Amino acid sequence: MATIHVDGKRYDVDGADNLLSACLSLGLDVPYFCWHPAMGSVGACRQCAVKQYKDADDTQGMLVMSCMTPASDDSWISIEDEEAKEFRSSVIEWLMINHPHDCPVCEEGGHCHLQDMTVMTGHDRRRYRFRKRTHRNQYLGPFVAHEMNRCITCYRCVRFYRDYAGGADLGAFGANSNIYFGRHQEGVLESPFSGNLTEVCPTGVFTDKTHAERYTRKWDLQFAPSICQQCAVGCNISPGERYGDIRRIENRYNGEVNRYFLCDRGRFGYGYVNRRDRPVRPEWRRDRGDTPVTLDVDAALDLGADRLRSARRVIGIGSPRASLESNHQLCELVGEGQFSTGIAAQEQACLAAMQTLNQTCGLPTPTLRDIENHDAVLVLGEDLIASAARVGLAVRQAAYARRTELAGERDIPAWNDEAVKTLGQDSYHPLFIAYPTTTGLDDVSEASWGLAPNDIARLGFAVAHAIDAGAPAVEGLDEATREAAADIAARLMAAKRPLVIGGGSLGSVAVIEAVGNVARALARRAKRASLLLVRGEANSTGLAMMGGQSLEWALDELSERRADAVVILENDLYQRLPGARIEAALFTADTVLVLDHQRTATWQYAHLGLPAAAFTEGDGTLVSLEGRAQRFFQVFDPRYSRPETRIHESWRWLHALRAGMRRHAVGEITLDGVIQAVAERYPALGAIRDAAPGADYRVRGLKLAREPHRYSGRTAMRAHIDVSEPRTPQDPDSPFTFSMEGFNGFDRPREEVAFAWAPGWNSPQAWNKFTDEVGGHLRAGDPGVRLLIPRPGHYRYADATPPAFAARDDVWQVVVLPRLFGGDETSSRAEPIIERAGPAVLTLSADDAARLGGEKGRRLRVAGAAGGITLPVRLDPSLPAGMVGVPAGLTAVLASGEWVRLSHDVEATEHAGTAPASHTRDDAGDRP
Amino acid sequence: MLKKVLTGTVSQLRTLGMIFMHSFRKRETLNYPEEPLQLPPRYRGRIVLTRDPDGEERCVACNLCAVACPVACISLQKGEQEDGRWYPEFFRINFSRCIFCGMCEEACPTSAIQLTPDVEMGEYRRQELVYEKEDLLINGPGKDHDYHFYKVAGMAIAGKDKGKAQNEAEPVDVKTLLP
Numbered sequence A: 001m002a003t004i005h006v007d008g009k010r011y012d013v014d015g016a017d018n019l020l021s022a023c024l025s026l027g028l029d030v031p032y033f034c035w036h037p038a039m040g041s042v043g044a045c046r047q048c049a050v051k052q053y054k055d056a057d058d059t060q061g062m063l064v065m066s067c068m069t070p071a072s073d074d075s076w077i078s079i080e081d082e083e084a085k086e087f088r089s090s091v092i093e094w095l096m097i098n099h100p101h102d103c104p105v106c107e108e109g110g111h112c113h114l115q116d117m118t119v120m121t122g123h124d125r126r127r128y129r130f131r132k133r134t135h136r137n138q139y140l141g142p143f144v145a146h147e148m149n150r151c152i153t154c155y156r157c158v159r160f161y162r163d164y165a166g167g168a169d170l171g172a173f174g175a176n177s178n179i180y181f182g183r184h185q186e187g188v189l190e191s192p193f194s195g196n197l198t199e200v201c202p203t204g205v206f207t208d209k210t211h212a213e214r215y216t217r218k219w220d221l222q223f224a225p226s227i228c229q230q231c232a233v234g235c236n237i238s239p240g241e242r243y244g245d246i247r248r249i250e251n252r253y254n255g256e257v258n259r260y261f262l263c264d265r266g267r268f269g270y271g272y273v274n275r276r277d278r279p280v281r282p283e284w285r286r287d288r289g290d291t292p293v294t295l296d297v298d299a300a301l302d303l304g305a306d307r308l309r310s311a312r313r314v315i316g317i318g319s320p321r322a323s324l325e326s327n328h329q330l331c332e333l334v335g336e337g338q339f340s341t342g343i344a345a346q347e348q349a350c351l352a353a354m355q356t357l358n359q360t361c362g363l364p365t366p367t368l369r370d371i372e373n374h375d376a377v378l379v380l381g382e383d384l385i386a387s388a389a390r391v392g393l394a395v396r397q398a399a400y401a402r403r404t405e406l407a408g409e410r411d412i413p414a415w416n417d418e419a420v421k422t423l424g425q426d427s428y429h430p431l432f433i434a435y436p437t438t439t440g441l442d443d444v445s446e447a448s449w450g451l452a453p454n455d456i457a458r459l460g461f462a463v464a465h466a467i468d469a470g471a472p473a474v475e476g477l478d479e480a481t482r483e484a485a486a487d488i489a490a491r492l493m494a495a496k497r498p499l500v501i502g503g504g505s506l507g508s509v510a511v512i513e514a515v516g517n518v519a520r521a522l523a524r525r526a527k528r529a530s531l532l533l534v535r536g537e538a539n540s541t542g543l544a545m546m547g548g549q550s551l552e553w554a555l556d557e558l559s560e561r562r563a564d565a566v567v568i569l570e571n572d573l574y575q576r577l578p579g580a581r582i583e584a585a586l587f588t589a590d591t592v593l594v595l596d597h598q599r600t601a602t603w604q605y606a607h608l609g610l611p612a613a614a615f616t617e618g619d620g621t622l623v624s625l626e627g628r629a630q631r632f633f634q635v636f637d638p639r640y641s642r643p644e645t646r647i648h649e650s651w652r653w654l655h656a657l658r659a660g661m662r663r664h665a666v667g668e669i670t671l672d673g674v675i676q677a678v679a680e681r682y683p684a685l686g687a688i689r690d691a692a693p694g695a696d697y698r699v700r701g702l703k704l705a706r707e708p709h710r711y712s713g714r715t716a717m718r719a720h721i722d723v724s725e726p727r728t729p730q731d732p733d734s735p736f737t738f739s740m741e742g743f744n745g746f747d748r749p750r751e752e753v754a755f756a757w758a759p760g761w762n763s764p765q766a767w768n769k770f771t772d773e774v775g776g777h778l779r780a781g782d783p784g785v786r787l788l789i790p791r792p793g794h795y796r797y798a799d800a801t802p803p804a805f806a807a808r809d810d811v812w813q814v815v816v817l818p819r820l821f822g823g824d825e826t827s828s829r830a831e832p833i834i835e836r837a838g839p840a841v842l843t844l845s846a847d848d849a850a851r852l853g854g855e856k857g858r859r860l861r862v863a864g865a866a867g868g869i870t871l872p873v874r875l876d877p878s879l880p881a882g883m884v885g886v887p888a889g890l891t892a893v894l895a896s897g898e899w900v901r902l903s904h905d906v907e908a909t910e911h912a913g914t915a916p917a918s919h920t921r922d923d924a925g926d927r928p
Numbered sequence B: 001m002l003k004k005v006l007t008g009t010v011s012q013l014r015t016l017g018m019i020f021m022h023s024f025r026k027r028e029t030l031n032y033p034e035e036p037l038q039l040p041p042r043y044r045g046r047i048v049l050t051r052d053p054d055g056e057e058r059c060v061a062c063n064l065c066a067v068a069c070p071v072a073c074i075s076l077q078k079g080e081q082e083d084g085r086w087y088p089e090f091f092r093i094n095f096s097r098c099i100f101c102g103m104c105e106e107a108c109p110t111s112a113i114q115l116t117p118d119v120e121m122g123e124y125r126r127q128e129l130v131y132e133k134e135d136l137l138i139n140g141p142g143k144d145h146d147y148h149f150y151k152v153a154g155m156a157i158a159g160k161d162k163g164k165a166q167n168e169a170e171p172v173d174v175k176t177l178l179p
Helices: A019-025 A082-095 A113-121 A156-164 A194-200 A264-274 A297-310 A324-334 A345-360 A389-409 A417-424 A453-467 A479-494 A509-524 A540-546 A551-559 A579-588 A650-661 A671-681 A683-690 A764-769 A831-837 A846-852 B002-022 B064-068 B103-107
Strands: A002-006 A009-013 A049-053 A062-065 A075-078 A132-134 A144-146 A171-173 A180-182 A206-208 A236-242 A245-251 A314-317 A376-380 A431-435 A447-450 A498-503 A530-534 A565-569 A591-596 A608-611 A620-623 A628-632 A812-817 A842-844 A859-863 A868-875 A883-887 A899-904 B047-049 B074-080 B086-094 B113-115 B168-171
Touching: A002 A019, A009 A019, A019 A049, A049 A082, A062 A082, A082 A113, A144 A194, A156 A171, A156 A194, A156 A389, A156 A417, A194 A206, A194 A245, A194 A264, A236 A264, A245 A264, A264 A389, A264 A831, A297 A565, A297 A591, A297 A608, A297 A650, A314 A324, A314 A551, A324 A540, A324 A565, A324 A620, A324 A650, A324 A671, A345 A509, A345 A530, A345 A540, A345 A551, A376 A389, A376 A453, A376 A479, A376 A509, A389 A417, A389 A431, A389 A498, A431 A453, A447 A479, A453 A479, A453 A509, A479 A498, A498 A509, A509 A530, A540 A620, A540 A683, A551 A579, A565 A650, A591 A650, A620 A671, A620 A683, A628 A683, A671 A683, A842 A846, A842 A859, A846 A868, A868 A883, B064 B074, B064 B103, B103 B113
Parallel strands: A002 A075, A132 B168, A314 A565, A376 A431, A376 A498, A431 A447, A498 A530, A565 A591, A591 A608, A812 A883, A842 A868
Antiparallel strands: A002 A009, A049 A062, A049 A075, A144 A206, A171 A180, A236 A245, A620 A628, A812 A899, A842 A883, A859 A868, A859 A899, B047 B113, B074 B086
């Protein structure tokens, strides 16, 4: 603790901070540009100058950059000092000399840090009469737009992109007035975190391109607190809606989870909710060949209830991308014995193993923020950048934290970013990765191995044995692996807080058991370690806690006619199992009822399709991979802009169907009621009641506003439909209003913040006003509750060591490789993601490719038992010979672990999935 | 007393006389609608969207008029032309809500939205008072004859490259070694 005096007032602050972050934590407004709470200080912009005095009697003082000055005890500073104020307004006037006078046509306007700071310092008239510096722009891919003229050279972009996210293809070129921030040549930004540039950049140099075509100012968007649905990490987001479409995903600060950054799949993968081909009314067809007729809600419910009532037995197929509430209502509708999770058996076995391990291995699951505090990491069988990108970014910070540690030994404060980096250079905390191919974190890893899943598991078992001799040893281990295992074990044991990461990406229970053994060994040696297990989809963890049969079971029940009706909830079965098997089951069933928000392949087989709400149109609860139950709230009412739509949350549909089946009147159902029912039914999920405040939550007697108070066009946006405005939609489920009326301030602590705004702070930097200290936690506590708590007890090691992988002569083992772009069911239906994903490829080792004569780019056909696909070949230096990597999200006919044949693509065979040509531009005019 | 009665009577008669003389003055009341209205040019009536001196739409869909509108009766959507210009994909004013305060005109950074001295907007059906862009857009520059936003702003559009706006230097070349 330190005591500082600001403008004559005394404050107690954290002495390890710099003055700028100390002042901001106190709620004092100091303008700044180059400093960022997650990236420390470099003192590049000179905007945060304050007057510092030697002691209480000093009247002269001197100007210092508050971001580069420690908040040492007994500091005397003045923010309001006239000289400091004049200095700051001169700095901004000078930064604005070259600013291009294009705020009206700038996609940053309205949430622009530069606008905020210009207003804060009072600069409002241009005095400089001379010429402005200009720049040419670059094409940077489908996600990020570039307008270099707006640059104020704060260097935040390259500091984030290179120093924080480990990207290599964005840099600062030239110097002084010849400066340029961009790529060495036009092209797609390679980092999977490039989207954060749009929030990191304090002006409009980098803006959200997916939003540009139908751009809307921040003040005109309707927001709600939401949870990213594109993977299992559970990042907090704020989707913004206008005229019935989601326009942008903004990062929502959660001090324990994502904090300031999102991955590109989460930020730009929202396009599927805006698709024009989405089902918006119930559709009915008597036979599969018929064209569907659209029905109204009551007719559809009557029809659905009649069909289900007359069925002998109804199977329910749930979904790991649907909320707990929807899955629970489905389970209630069909009965527990008839409920399938909709997850293929292989993945379900992995999920169950992970669920058990999280409770019985003796190690806690770290939060995303806590991952950064570990000082040795072992990753087995996960390419984190592809399967849980935001976790990958956190692991990268854990590796970088070695620099801070070195700096600490020499009394260099952690926030002094350039000094810390210069001192630390390339020293990282040990990170070990075993994965079949190269991974996105190899550049900071101490060692990485390209191994087959079985060999990864064997390495894990060996590490466990090396840590604790009580763990089962591995038979017939080769010398290199034994040494590697001993090395890893030694490094993990030498660390203060080791972290073990595994997961289900490779579909191998053996890998998960191996990870579990390492965790148990660390627990037995009483290490303060953690275990993180990566799941595939947004609610995989929650659904595993609910339980249910596998998808194969459900299909068998149908095709063997033990059941004649099926209700499928938000699940495209074709993504999970081979099409032939699904068709066999669905054709046998007399009634197929599908609820979904996408026109999937499964939807085409539905007798009755009910349009479900996507995450932006409904409420629900998801459990993230760290076991955090988090609520997402409805962003907008689709009927307000498009009165013809009949979209409802799946749990509402299923509740009404259940009432109809039993010939009850459809009673009131609200979110709080459904959550209560889930909590009572599943004791392990009981805490989800506290994941977010209920519908009766009020601040100063007010509900919370979804719209900023400047929201415009309320009396015109719907006037073309009817000039008489309807009542604003009411929300019985949440404490939010579909209106600008309601509380939106920062001064009363609250967990659920729809959008960050504070007077004078329109940009995402406004989050500093909502946190207890800069970069800390939300003042009301971070949203969500943790459900996965280790159970004390003595648990045995797993001892089923798998045999080593051996390449075979004419068959190859499939490993399905997760892909960040195009690898998941929903975001791969969004245009920008399709463009960014580029063509799908098979991954082969160079040896195999040479043997097959399949050099890079040549097309090969993979044929398994259930079918095959033809794709061009990419060579991977790490992939062991005898394996073939198949990209996830393309086809379900090939499963991990299956042995397949490879052959040359003789004739133009069928295509699985669409892979648009990669985007190339050759505008010679744009440089550099 | 007598004096008061006398002055009172005279005052009354004088007033009657003055009022009577008004019958011979020129009439202030217009026989609207038989006679046309002549409102001053700065009168705040029907709102129009103007074009720049080159005949292109001036509105860049920045949304400032909409946010300035105290009754929130303006709604629009940004779109982008082939040449890179921003334009309103739709632009709607609900004149049944408009109070003709002129805040939109004050907020407009491109002189696109202007109020005109036309007040003849009566309709029998309220729905007819919802004006779309084709009802609002006129063919001239309105009151501001010269302003051309893209000639001032640094954003490049087709026909006006980087460095060609007012007071702009040629784009920097980071590959040069010259000072």
